Amino acid sequence: MRAAAPLWILLPALVILPVLALLPGISHGGGWELVGQFAAAAMQPSIEPLVVRSVLDGLAVTIGMALLGWATSLVLGLVLGIASSRVVWNNCTGRTAPAGWIRRLLALPRSIHELLWGLLLLQVVGLQPAVAVVAIAIPFGALVARVVSDLLDALPTANLVALRCGGVAGPAALLTALGPPLLPQVISYSGYRLECALRSATLLGVFGLGGLGTELRLTLQSLAFAELWTGLWLLLAVMLGLEALVGGLRRRWAMPARLGLERRSVGRQGREILAAGLLLLPLLSLVAWRLGIDPAALLSWQALPPLGPANWSELLALSWPRLVGNTLLLTLLAAALAVGLAPLMLLVVQPCRPLLLVLQGLWALGRLWPPPLTALLLLFVLEPGIVTGALALGFHNLGILGRLLLEASETSGAAQDQALLAAGAGPRVALLYARFSALARPYLAYGAYRTDVILRESVVVGLVGATGLGSQLLEALSSFAADQLIALVLAYAVLTLLGEDLSDRARLWLQETTHGDSSPQETGGAWR
Amino acid sequence: MLLSPAIAPNLPVTPLLNLENITVRGRNKPRLDRLSLQLDPGERVALLGPSGAGKSTLLAVANGLLEPDQGSVRWQGEPRGRTVRARRRQQARIGTLWQDLRLIEELSVQQNLNAARLAVWGWPRALLNLLLPLETPACAAVLTRLDLDPALLNQPVSALSGGQRQRVALARMLRQEPLLLLADEPLASLDPRLAADLLGLLLELAGPPRALLMSLHRPDLLGGFDRVVGLREGRLLFDLPGSDLDTGLLKALYAGVDGP
Numbered sequence: 001m002r003a004a005a006p007l008w009i010l011l012p013a014l015v016i017l018p019v020l021a022l023l024p025g026i027s028h029g030g031g032w033e034l035v036g037q038f039a040a041a042a043m044q045p046s047i048e049p050l051v052v053r054s055v056l057d058g059l060a061v062t063i064g065m066a067l068l069g070w071a072t073s074l075v076l077g078l079v080l081g082i083a084s085s086r087v088v089w090n091n092c093t094g095r096t097a098p099a100g101w102i103r104r105l106l107a108l109p110r111s112i113h114e115l116l117w118g119l120l121l122l123q124v125v126g127l128q129p130a131v132a133v134v135a136i137a138i139p140f141g142a143l144v145a146r147v148v149s150d151l152l153d154a155l156p157t158a159n160l161v162a163l164r165c166g167g168v169a170g171p172a173a174l175l176t177a178l179g180p181p182l183l184p185q186v187i188s189y190s191g192y193r194l195e196c197a198l199r200s201a202t203l204l205g206v207f208g209l210g211g212l213g214t215e216l217r218l219t220l221q222s223l224a225f226a227e228l229w230t231g232l233w234l235l236l237a238v239m240l241g242l243e244a245l246v247g248g249l250r251r252r253w254a255m256p257a258r259l260g261l262e263r264r265s266v267g268r269q270g271r272e273i274l275a276a277g278l279l280l281l282p283l284l285s286l287v288a289w290r291l292g293i294d295p296a297a298l299l300s301w302q303a304l305p306p307l308g309p310a311n312w313s314e315l316l317a318l319s320w321p322r323l324v325g326n327t328l329l330l331t332l333l334a335a336a337l338a339v340g341l342a343p344l345m346l347l348v349v350q351p352c353r354p355l356l357l358v359l360q361g362l363w364a365l366g367r368l369w370p371p372p373l374t375a376l377l378l379l380f381v382l383e384p385g386i387v388t389g390a391l392a393l394g395f396h397n398l399g400i401l402g403r404l405l406l407e408a409s410e411t412s413g414a415a416q417d418q419a420l421l422a423a424g425a426g427p428r429v430a431l432l433y434a435r436f437s438a439l440a441r442p443y444l445a446y447g448a449y450r451t452d453v454i455l456r457e458s459v460v461v462g463l464v465g466a467t468g469l470g471s472q473l474l475e476a477l478s479s480f481a482a483d484q485l486i487a488l489v490l491a492y493a494v495l496t497l498l499g500e501d502l503s504d505r506a507r508l509w510l511q512e513t514t515h516g517d518s519s520p521q522e523t524g525g526a527w528r
Numbered sequence: 529m530l531l532s533p534a535i536a537p538n539l540p541v542t543p544l545l546n547l548e549n550i551t552v553r554g555r556n557k558p559r560l561d562r563l564s565l566q567l568d569p570g571e572r573v574a575l576l577g578p579s580g581a582g583k584s585t586l587l588a589v590a591n592g593l594l595e596p597d598q599g600s601v602r603w604q605g606e607p608r609g610r611t612v613r614a615r616r617r618q619q620a621r622i623g624t625l626w627q628d629l630r631l632i633e634e635l636s637v638q639q640n641l642n643a644a645r646l647a648v649w650g651w652p653r654a655l656l657n658l659l660l661p662l663e664t665p666a667c668a669a670v671l672t673r674l675d676l677d678p679a680l681l682n683q684p685v686s687a688l689s690g691g692q693r694q695r696v697a698l699a700r701m702l703r704q705e706p707l708l709l710l711a712d713e714p715l716a717s718l719d720p721r722l723a724a725d726l727l728g729l730l731l732e733l734a735g736p737p738r739a740l741l742m743s744l745h746r747p748d749l750l751g752g753f754d755r756v757v758g759l760r761e762g763r764l765l766f767d768l769p770g771s772d773l774d775t776g777l778l779k780a781l782y783a784g785v786d787g788p
């Protein structure tokens with residue numbers, strides 16, 4: 001007995017059974033009234049001018065932080081990506097080893113979540129607008145660098161070799177041969193990164209780094225639900241607008257789509273792309289000026305509390321196996337919820353257009369709503385713990401995965417779907433057989449990557465307690481236990497790198513058993 | 529799959545499919561323009577016409593994928609199902625052989641064959657088919673009918689050769705137990721021997737009570753057809769017994785476009 005592709009995609013959804021079984025045990029039922037008020041307030045957001053103004057101010061700060069962090073990470077990522085590409089080193093110096101060293105060095109900044117960077121920087125340089133920008137730029141930059149170098153090294157080198165044989169110098173040959181095929185992929189990917197940056201900037205705000213996120217958390221904790229929804233609706237509008245803009249530009253410029261299912265030609269409209277890029281520069285300077293970003297202020301470090309010698313006995317007394325085990329459990333639970341529920345939900349609503357719109361709305365809320373806030377909301381009715389944290393993280397990632405799945409399901413397996421419909425099959429069963437068959441491998445490969453992201457992200461639900469390394473880490477931060485902090489950050493980094501390796505292997509395995517024509521470069525790069 | 533004896537000529541025959549004054553609008557000009565066509569059981573009809581004449585559109589109207597903007601479609605004398613359920617019941621008896629085959633690459637041959645039963649199966653069997661080999665004798669029978677080795681049932685479709693894929697697609701259509709066989713240029717990408725084989729099979733399968741409507745690009749292969757229908761710019765140019773077709777008509781059909 002061997003389950004076929006469409007069943008694999010639904011398999012992770014089985015995780016809801018144990019979660020449902022556990023729910024009665026962890027629900028304390030105290031705050032249903034509050035949850036009701038929260039839900040009811042969705043229809044009556046506050047429209048008082050004062051509230052709206054403060055929300056708009058917060059939103060502007062969040063968008064500004066996202067834009068600057070994103071732009072910085074792109075510059076960083078391109079430079080470092082080129083610097084860690086084997087092809088580049090090979091062409092310019094004839095050696096490839098340095099590319100590997102730089103790559104390994106970049107693994108550390110990448111493995112630490114932007115929230116940790118933000119909180120660490122906060123300790124060192126104090127609260128200033130630049131903290132969030134740098135916190136986003138560091139891990140994002142390292143991530144973009146990896147993607148850029150992966151893309152570069154996966155590009156076909158025939159043109160490059162031809163140019164080199166013709167006597168063209170290394171750098172010029174690289175630019176001519178690899179630049180044009182690289183650019184559309186990088187632009188497409190950077191659009192996706194901008195969406196991520198907006199989510200991260202909101203999240204950092206929740207932890208006090210400024211912008212709308214701070215207001216969302218304050219209004220939630222003071223139970224001012226009407227004000228909370230003012231912020232949420234506006235944030236939703238901005239996020240959907242940004243997603244539509246990014247998607248629209250991707251189509252207009254014929255950039256490769258995500259999930260690599262659709263082979264697109266190299267981008268066109270070069271002049272327009274260049275103009276858009278140039279337009280960004282004055283916009284970014286304006287944003288930096290409005291936010292009062294002062295790069296010099298980043299250099300004036302605060303006097304840190306004196307670092308005593310590490311308290312080894314206390315460090316070792318931490319129950320590491322439990323911390324690590326809980327972190328992994330939280331990650332797997334959240335990942336299975338997100339990966340499994342998205343296709344199941346799509347299958348349930350399939351033939352009904354209005355229900356699909358409701359589902360898309362729910363997913364959009366999941367994407368925009370920072371997981372720690374979901375966790376706080378869940379605490380109204382649930383005990384703190386792993387399941388609560390996993391539900392919060394799972395909901396957020398469900399929003400991301402769901403949108404991707406829906407996007408990909410519109411094109412893949414379309415012909416087979418039509419054939420089944422023509423033979424009288426129902427639309428649901430056709431979705432399952434035709435589209436899910438084609439999607440199973442790329443979607444699960446993406447799920448493997450997402451699991452790795454969730455592991456890194458698990459720190460953000462640490463504030464609901466008892467979720468492993470994350471909560472211990474936040475505790476160490478607030479008690480200034482530097483030795484514990486360093487040990488925990490390193491533990492997180494090691495775990496994330498191991499997870500990354502594992503998820504890379506899982507992805508390779510899923511792709512190797514694929515017979516289709518999607519090259520590893522296409523499925524490997526564009527959605528990291 | 530035994531062919532039943534020919535229906536006595538003097539009995540009134542209910543047509544399988546009856547298209548009346550069908551119009552399908554396109555972006556600039558209609559894709560089908562007031563087209564009428566009737567198919568009786570046992571008829572083998574070839575559909576000729578230059579590219580863009582509306583052959584695929586006609587087949588899509590016939591199998592129910594496309595709703596015409598005007599005109600009526602009747603199946604076995606009854607109007608096309610108003611409810612989703614009634615319509616799907618009718619579609620279940622119309623099999624289509626697609627030019628690109630549209631087999632589900634990720635599934636086994638048997639699962640693909642059984643996919644043709646999804647119109648009549650409920651959810652439990654649809655899910656079970658993805659887990660266990662279901663209705664093996666019926667699946668093996670259609671493979672044998674097409675001279676394929678039943679051992680192929682467990683193979684993933686992606687492991688088949690080109691000729692095998694073609695026959696598996698045909699086997700899937702048989703597994704649907706259709707009354708009307710539609711084929712959209714199935715010979716286009718085949719070498720001459722495979723093309724002749726497939727054509728022979730399709731003509732043989734289309735005996736009463738079944739009928740065949742097949743679009744093709746090869747006037748030299750019309751020998752086995754009872755009727756030839758010429759389509760140009762969405763309109764019916766001729767609808768004749770195969771023997772009445774002459775080169776003048778063919779020239780008119782393809783006039784102004786690159787040769788057939």
